[in-house]
Amino acid sequence: xxxxxxxxxxxxxxxxxxxxxxxxxxxxxxxxxxxxxxxxxxxxxxxxxxxxxxxxxxxxxxxxxxxxxxxxxxxxxxxxxxxxxxxxxxxxxxxxxxxxxxxxxxxxxxxxxxxxxxxxxxxxxxxxxxxxxxxxxxxxxxxxxxxxxxxxxxxxxxxxxxxxxxxxxxxxxxxxxxxxxxxxxxxxxxxxxxxxxxxxxxxxxxxxxxxxxxxxxxxxxxxxxxxxxxxxxxxxxxxxxxxxxxxxxxxxxxxxxxxxxxxxxxxxxxxxxxxxxxxxxxxxxxxxxxxxxxxxxxxxxxx
Amino acid sequence: xxxxxxxxxxxxxxxxxxxxxxxxxxxxxxxxxxxxxxxxxxxxxxxxxxxxxxxxxxxxxxxxxxxxxxxxxxxxxxxxxxxxxxxxxxxxxxxxxxxxxxxxxxxxxxxxxxxxxxxxxxxxxxxxxxxxxxxxxxxxxxxxxxxxxxxxxxxxxxxxxxxxxxxxxxxxxxxxxxxxxxxxxxxxxxxxxxxxxxxxxxxxxxxxxxxxxxxxxxxxxxxxxxxxxxxxxxxxxxxxxxxxxxxxxxxxxxxxxxxxxxxxxxxxxxxxxxxxxxxxxxxxxxxxxxxxxxxxxxxxxxx
Numbered sequence: 001x002x003x004x005x006x007x008x009x010x011x012x013x014x015x016x017x018x019x020x021x022x023x024x025x026x027x028x029x030x031x032x033x034x035x036x037x038x039x040x041x042x043x044x045x046x047x048x049x050x051x052x053x054x055x056x057x058x059x060x061x062x063x064x065x066x067x068x069x070x071x072x073x074x075x076x077x078x079x080x081x082x083x084x085x086x087x088x089x090x091x092x093x094x095x096x097x098x099x100x101x102x103x104x105x106x107x108x109x110x111x112x113x114x115x116x117x118x119x120x121x122x123x124x125x126x127x128x129x130x131x132x133x134x135x136x137x138x139x140x141x142x143x144x145x146x147x148x149x150x151x152x153x154x155x156x157x158x159x160x161x162x163x164x165x166x167x168x169x170x171x172x173x174x175x176x177x178x179x180x181x182x183x184x185x186x187x188x189x190x191x192x193x194x195x196x197x198x199x200x201x202x203x204x205x206x207x208x209x210x211x212x213x214x215x216x217x218x219x220x221x222x223x224x225x226x227x228x229x230x231x232x233x234x235x236x237x238x239x240x241x242x243x244x245x246x247x248x249x250x251x252x253x254x255x256x257x258x259x260x261x262x263x264x265x266x267x268x269x270x271x272x273x274x275x276x277x278x279x280x281x282x283x284x285x286x287x288x289x290x291x292x293x294x295x296x297x298x299x300x301x302x303x
Numbered sequence: 304x305x306x307x308x309x310x311x312x313x314x315x316x317x318x319x320x321x322x323x324x325x326x327x328x329x330x331x332x333x334x335x336x337x338x339x340x341x342x343x344x345x346x347x348x349x350x351x352x353x354x355x356x357x358x359x360x361x362x363x364x365x366x367x368x369x370x371x372x373x374x375x376x377x378x379x380x381x382x383x384x385x386x387x388x389x390x391x392x393x394x395x396x397x398x399x400x401x402x403x404x405x406x407x408x409x410x411x412x413x414x415x416x417x418x419x420x421x422x423x424x425x426x427x428x429x430x431x432x433x434x435x436x437x438x439x440x441x442x443x444x445x446x447x448x449x450x451x452x453x454x455x456x457x458x459x460x461x462x463x464x465x466x467x468x469x470x471x472x473x474x475x476x477x478x479x480x481x482x483x484x485x486x487x488x489x490x491x492x493x494x495x496x497x498x499x500x501x502x503x504x505x506x507x508x509x510x511x512x513x514x515x516x517x518x519x520x521x522x523x524x525x526x527x528x529x530x531x532x533x534x535x536x537x538x539x540x541x542x543x544x545x546x547x548x549x550x551x552x553x554x555x556x557x558x559x560x561x562x563x564x565x566x567x568x569x570x571x572x573x574x575x576x577x578x579x580x581x582x583x584x585x586x587x588x589x590x591x592x593x594x595x596x597x598x599x600x601x602x603x604x605x606x
């Protein structure tokens with residue numbers, strides 16, 4: 001079993017697949033890893049400190065980069081919530097399998113806000129200014145939208161007929177919990193997608209960002225046994241010690257990570273290497289990739 | 304926060320969405336729950352005992368229904384492995400976030416097989432007989448295949464140009480670990496998808512079934528910290544006490560669950576209710592659904 005298990009394991013998640021169109025040689029076609037290794041530093045960027053939240057959990061840190069291009073009012077409000085330390089002492093309250101991990105203040109202990117607003121008009125789509133958002137179009141069809149692609153580091157969709165753009169519900173994307181009232185969300189209650197991407201939620205919830213690091217701290221949790229995956233006992237909740245903006249930490253204390261720009265030449269080369277991944281294990285290139293399987297990669301910088 | 308949190312939580316995973324085409328009334332359009340509640344018993348079926356495995360883990364039972372229509376030789380071999388108790392005392396050895404949970408015999412303790420074969424020719428696609436497989440076509444486009452839909456209870460794809468059909472890598476679908484050699488899998492080493500569906504694996508791995516119950520026992524596990532998400536320490540592995548075919552248990556001891564037939568009229572009505580879900584929270588119907596978000600639902604029968 002040794003060669004089989006190790007080879008299967010290796011092959012099942014090979015970090016450096018070889019992209020080989022039929023009848024071509026591997027050498028002539030760089031792998032995803034080779035594309036990234038050859039990329040200029042200018043194709044990568046650090047998370048924007050004013051847009052980056054550090055969630056401190058007992059098991060470690062989760063890093064979320066916010067997307068003011070898609071939800072400017074919510075991002076501004078979340079900066080206020082972080083700066084008034086509103087999030088400190090909140091909890092992960094819900095983990096529903098193949099759906100979402102949700103966090104915020106348990107309903108029985110409401111917490112007033114000082115500088116932030118507790119209701120905001122929804123930002124489900126970008127209308128004015130959508131054309132100004134960067135957008136690298138994906139070449140493959142999407143079940144849900146006429147056009148999908150990557151805007152900066154975020155998966156997104158556009159509708160040429162309406163001129164709207166919106167972020168898409170992919171694994172690790174962060175959304176704003178709300179009630180039935182469209183203005184009942186504020187960025188105080190949040191969730192992230194932990195299963196197959198629930199794209200029917202697109203355009204009915206305000207999406208605010210993307211988890212860049214520490215996703216496993218939100219996914220490898222016991223599923224809640226209450227309705228909708230809520231934890232039934234207070235002691236099951238995972239405490240959130242603090243949430244800080246990277247901008248409010250000394251530069252020396254910020255995580256040394258970078259994300260590939262979705263508008264870079266490297267991103268397109270990397271996406272094509274994924275679309276046409278073919279190697280000793282991937283004997284047949286899919287020739288396609290969906291937007292939630294093609295989010296710009298994150299790398300850590302040895303400090 | 305009470306109404307907001309509870310309403311948001313309710314709405315985020317509402318079990319009974321209302322399907323309301325624009326300018327129509329809710330009453331005239333059944334919800335997914337209403338469609339299922341009104342379904343005839345004949346549209347549902349119990350898991351086929353000869354095709355159903357019960358994995359007994361310390362935390363409970365995982366139920367997998369195998370798909371002989373897609374991988375007859377592997378399913379036959381897995382029946383042999385279960386009946387010679389080969390799986391008993393194996394372990395979950397790998398949990399890679401947003402990818403797979405994998406189980407089998409750790410490579411340092413190989414276990415010979417008595418009646419089963421340790422290598423099988425791959426069953427990546429169905430060629431001969433593909434036209435005979437039941438298939439309910441999905442109406443929405445797919446990034447990876449010319450045609451997707453549901454075959455029996457399994458998500459699947461077809462290529463009219465080649466006449467081939469294959470199961471698709473959706474959340475909870477079970478695949479056969481293999482090495483680089485195409486015939487190096489046997490059904491002894493298995494994995495299931497625990498994140499966004501990795502469809503590029505379609506047609507390069509033999510898919511054998513679907514988890515029908517207990518998925519959370521395979522997803523809410525610590526992610527492995529070794530390469531590819533393998534557990535680095537033996538004590539981190541999750542023991543699999545036993546794996547039995549439902550057919551080998553007395554009928555009174557079999558799980559009382561049923562799955563909706565993908566070929567039933569109810570399935571199409573239910574899928575349409577999902578495609579056009581619109582209610583007080585889902586203010587805008589997606590009007591679309593992807594195949595991995597439309598697998599036939601499972602229900603338990605009160606015994």
